[in-house]
Amino acid sequence: MTxxxxxxxxxxxxYGSRRVLDDISFPVRAGQLTGFVGGNGAxxxxxxxxxxxxxxxxxxxxxxxxxxxxxxxxxxxxYMPEERGLxxxxxxxxxxxxxxxxxxxxxxxxxxxxxxLLGELGxxxxxxxxxxxLSLGNQQRAxxxxxxxxxxxxxxxxxxxxGLDPIAVETVxxxxxxxxxxGVSVLFSSHQLDVVERLxxxxxxxxxxxxxxxxxxxxxxxxxxxxxxxxxxxxxxxWLRDEPGITVVxxxxxxAVFDADDPAIAQRVxxxxxxxxxxxxxxxxxxxxxxxxxxxxx
Amino acid sequence: MNASPAAVSxxxxxxxxxxxxxxxxxxxxxxxxxxxxxxLIVLAGVIWAGVSSANPSSTPVAATAATASALEDLGGxxxxxxxxxxxxxxxxxxxxxxxxxxxxxxSATGIVIIADEEAPQGLLMALSVTPEVExxxxxxxxxxxxxxxxxxxxxxxxxxxxxxxxxxxxxVVEEKQTRVIEILLSSIPARVLLAGKVIGNxxxxxSQILLLVAVGTVGLIVTGQTEILAxxxxxxxxxxxxxxxxxxxxxxxxxxxxxxxxxxxxxxATMTPVMYLTMIPYFLVIFFGDNPVVMTVLSYVPFSAPVxxxxxxxxxxxxxxxxxxxxxxxxxxxxxxxxxxxxxYENSLLKMGARVKFREALRG
Numbered sequence: 001m002t003x004x005x006x007x008x009x010x011x012x013x014x015y016g017s018r019r020v021l022d023d024i025s026f027p028v029r030a031g032q033l034t035g036f037v038g039g040n041g042a043x044x045x046x047x048x049x050x051x052x053x054x055x056x057x058x059x060x061x062x063x064x065x066x067x068x069x070x071x072x073x074x075x076x077x078x079y080m081p082e083e084r085g086l087x088x089x090x091x092x093x094x095x096x097x098x099x100x101x102x103x104x105x106x107x108x109x110x111x112x113x114x115x116x117l118l119g120e121l122g123x124x125x126x127x128x129x130x131x132x133x134l135s136l137g138n139q140q141r142a143x144x145x146x147x148x149x150x151x152x153x154x155x156x157x158x159x160x161x162x163g164l165d166p167i168a169v170e171t172v173x174x175x176x177x178x179x180x181x182x183g184v185s186v187l188f189s190s191h192q193l194d195v196v197e198r199l200x201x202x203x204x205x206x207x208x209x210x211x212x213x214x215x216x217x218x219x220x221x222x223x224x225x226x227x228x229x230x231x232x233x234x235x236x237x238x239w240l241r242d243e244p245g246i247t248v249v250x251x252x253x254x255x256a257v258f259d260a261d262d263p264a265i266a267q268r269v270x271x272x273x274x275x276x277x278x279x280x281x282x283x284x285x286x287x288x289x290x291x292x293x294x295x296x297x298x
Numbered sequence: 299m300n301a302s303p304a305a306v307s308x309x310x311x312x313x314x315x316x317x318x319x320x321x322x323x324x325x326x327x328x329x330x331x332x333x334x335x336x337x338l339i340v341l342a343g344v345i346w347a348g349v350s351s352a353n354p355s356s357t358p359v360a361a362t363a364a365t366a367s368a369l370e371d372l373g374g375x376x377x378x379x380x381x382x383x384x385x386x387x388x389x390x391x392x393x394x395x396x397x398x399x400x401x402x403x404x405s406a407t408g409i410v411i412i413a414d415e416e417a418p419q420g421l422l423m424a425l426s427v428t429p430e431v432e433x434x435x436x437x438x439x440x441x442x443x444x445x446x447x448x449x450x451x452x453x454x455x456x457x458x459x460x461x462x463x464x465x466x467x468x469x470v471v472e473e474k475q476t477r478v479i480e481i482l483l484s485s486i487p488a489r490v491l492l493a494g495k496v497i498g499n500x501x502x503x504x505s506q507i508l509l510l511v512a513v514g515t516v517g518l519i520v521t522g523q524t525e526i527l528a529x530x531x532x533x534x535x536x537x538x539x540x541x542x543x544x545x546x547x548x549x550x551x552x553x554x555x556x557x558x559x560x561x562x563x564x565x566x567a568t569m570t571p572v573m574y575l576t577m578i579p580y581f582l583v584i585f586f587g588d589n590p591v592v593m594t595v596l597s598y599v600p601f602s603a604p605v606x607x608x609x610x611x612x613x614x615x616x617x618x619x620x621x622x623x624x625x626x627x628x629x630x631x632x633x634x635x636x637x638x639x640x641x642x643y644e645n646s647l648l649k650m651g652a653r654v655k656f657r658e659a660l661r662g
Contacts, residue, residue: 052484054648071487079484083650085477089322101314102485104306146481 004065005029006051006154006185011060013046019209020046024060026204026214028154028187033180035200035217036189037293043209044189045082048156051187052079064154076103078152082159082189084143088132092123095131096145103150110149117145122171137168144172148179155179157188161195173199197289207297217289224292228285229266230257235276243269257285308493311486315494316501319469323502332461333506340514348521357420360386360398365409369399372424387412397421447612448587451537451605452580454507459545459576462503463552464569466495470556470643471565479647488644496549496636503545507538533608536621540604543628547600548576550632550639557646558654567653579605590615598624600631 006028013021021043028034038044049055051062053074062069086095093114100110118127121141126134131142140163147157160176161169169192177199180186187204190196196203203220205213213220231237232255240248240256245265250257260266270282287295306314323329356376361369366379378395380386386398390412397418402410411421473479482491511534518527555568579602586592587609596606597616603624610616642659 049480049648054480054483075485077484079481081477081480081484083477083480085475085480087322087472087478088476098314098318099481099485102306102311102482104310 004185006187007063007066008047008051009061009063011047011050011057011062013043013050013055013057021050021057022209024206024209024211026211027202028185029202030153030185031180031183032185032201033176033199034185034187034202034204035196036187036204036206037191037193037196037289038189038206039297042206044206045158047206048079048082048158048187048189051156052077076150076152076154078147078150078155078157080143080147080157080160084140086131086139086142086146089130091128091130092134092142093118093127096142096149099146100149105150113151114145114149117149118142120175121145137164140164141168141172144175148175153184155184155186155188157186159190160188161190161192169195193289193293203289205293205296212296213292220292221286224295225284225286226259227261227263227266228257228259228287229269230281230283230285231255231269231273231279232281233273233277233279235273235278237273237276239272240269243272255281306486308487308490311490312494312497315486315491316498319495319498320502323465323499333509336506336510337513340510341517344514344517344523345521348517348523357397357418358395359421360389360395360400362386362400364401365399374424375421383410383412390414399425444587444609444613445584447533447609448583448605451608452583454510454537455541455544455604456576456580458503458507458541459548460573462499462506462545463548463572463576466499466549466552467556467565467569467572468562469495470553471559471562474557474560474647474650475562483647488647489640492550492553492640492643495553496546499549500542500545504538504542507541511538533612536611537604537608539625540607540621540628543625543632544600544604547628547632547635548572550636551575554639554642554646554659557643558656558659560650560653564653575601578602583609598627600628603628 007025008027009025011021011024012019024043024047036044036047046055050057051074053069053071064073090098093111096114096118097107097110100114101107105113115124115127118124118141121144123138123141123145126138131139134142140160144157144160147155155176157176160172164172173195176186176188180201197217200217202215203213203217204211213224215223228249231240234254237251237254237256240246240251240258243265245261246269247259248256249259258269260269266284270279273279273282356374358376358378359369360378360380362380362382366377369375369377378389380389380398380400383400383402386395386400389395390398391414393414396413398412399421400410400412401408407425409425411418411425473482515527518524551572552569555572556565558568559565579596579599582592582596582602583605586596593606593610593615596602597610597620599606607616607621607624611621638660642656645661646654646659
């Protein structure tokens with residue numbers, strides 16, 4: 001079975017004269033959750049469809065573990081499309097079994113796997129209900145089951161968390177993390193930046209058909225953190241305004257957020273602050289994903 | 299990590315899709331009920347035909363001793379023997395018999411027919427001597443059987459095409475509308491999906507037709523109408539063969555028509571041309587059933603061959619090789635249409651929203 005890093009190399013795609021993907025390259029590492037973030041129309045769904053082979057790229061390549069993807073390998077990927085949909089009049093279990101069998105499982109294996117997975121997703125009591133009778137959140141769980149049931153090595157999920165309540169988000173997140181810990185490469189898109197930030201090891205930010213940032217979450221945070229520090233203490237920090245090499249961003253009583261030209265200057269500020277009183281908090285401030293996102297897509 | 303098994307082969311994939319089509323259909327109440335009604339209609343028709351041919355209505359007629367035996371020899375008359383002319387007249391007057399045939403020495407023919415208000419034509423004809431007639435071109439006028447057969451084959455083909463073709467189109471749209479199509483296509487190639495759908499629905503159509511034929515045949519045998527069976531046997535077998543390929547042809551077209559729209563509301567527009575193709579043979583065969591040139595052409599055109607060829611075979615108008623040639627044409631048409639249908643299908647499946655234009659669907 002092929003596994004390893006799923007790598008996009010210079011993938012391009014145009015619809016007529018409109019270029020929707022321009023030289024897209026990023027890795028989806030095995031055993032990691034990779035978050036795919038971008039505005040509406042940025043090119044996320046198109047990228048995912050190309051990975052699945054539902055669309056053909058105009059240029060570039062996609063490799064898995066170093067070798068070019070073939071149709072047969074792609075068909076073993078797990079996929080959850082952006083637009084949800086299952087057969088409304090089929091029973092939950094039957095439907096998931098059907099998808100497992102389309103991926104080559106025997107009827108018995110498919111049934112066993114589907115039953116276990118639907119249980120894991122909290123649908124054990126709805127196995128024999130028609131999809132159309134389920135609530136939207138439960139339909140979403142069934143949809144996730146359909147993409148996971150054949151135990152794919154590569155999992156591509158378009159907005160898996162949209163429309164889920166917080167409890168369901170946790171359930172699904174748990175299932176995805178468990179798959180990643182078993183070595184599956186997971187790529188998912190989401191507009192819920194806080195969820196992405198919490199779950200993902202790697203981040204890819206796309207805008208206007210180009211990759212604006214890609215890499216490990218912590219690395220990106222480092223890279224995009226302005227030389228920004230925060231300081232809180234008992235003393236008044238009004239003197240910061242006059243300090244050379246310092247730009248105060250935010251200021252309130254005993255606490256301040258400031259940019260320092262140089263880490264040494266920040267340390268000097270700390271020493272000065274300690275002379276005035278106790279310091280309860282001091283350190284470099286890491287940007288949130290939302291901040292990084294705003295910064296890189298501009 | 300549990301390795302997943304190798305991808306399904308095309309054959310397995312096709313069968314899985316076909317199996318889903320079958321099981322979904324066989325569980326639908328609407329389908330089962332409509333099949334049941336159809337079977338009842340066929341059964342009722344056969345039994346009605348059997349009962350009416352087994353008991354041909356016999357006309358009650360009164361006769362005197364001299365004429366009774368002659369009437370009984372004619373058959374079809376329920377003869378009541380009476381003593382004399384007055385007794386016969388009484389029976390006619392009371393309405394107990396439709397007419398009376400009595401011997402009368404004064405009549406030129408030796409008998410007199412007594413009726414109430416008008417002369418009984420059937421009885422007159424039966425007792426008359428008609429001169430020999432020689433027709434110069436006896437086959438020119440189409441018999442009613444020709445129309446009946448045309449209507450029967452045409453109706454079965456058209457009804458089956460609509461009953462089983464339309465659901466193919468709507469089930470393709472359903473997959474597009476519910477977006478389940480994206481998951482399907484990420485698992486199996488579009489051609490496998492198309493083939494599975496066509497095969498699944500063809501199996502349904504053929505088995506329903508076979509069921510109807512079986513019920514009809516058993517009905518005919520039970521009611522003793524075996525002569526009809528003997529004459530129809532060959533053409534019906536040919537009809538079945540042509541029907542099989544004709545249906546595959548239409549099924550591929552219905553699937554392609556369905557794939558071009560994204561909503562059930564729009565499917566009518568792309569399905570209409572296919573509908574016409576299923577109706578045209580029916581009407582042409584009825585309107586031009588007596589035109590040998592048109593019929594010959596119809597028996598070779600793939601869409602009308604399933605109706606046209608069996609009729610020509612029934613009347614022994616076709617050489618032995620003609621159905622074979624027509625079948626070859628049909629097979630070639632099948633291959634071409636399936637290839638085109640598959641192309642439209644593949645190119646249109648993921649295009650959501652507005653109706654996909656025909657040219658765009660072909661180009662991809």
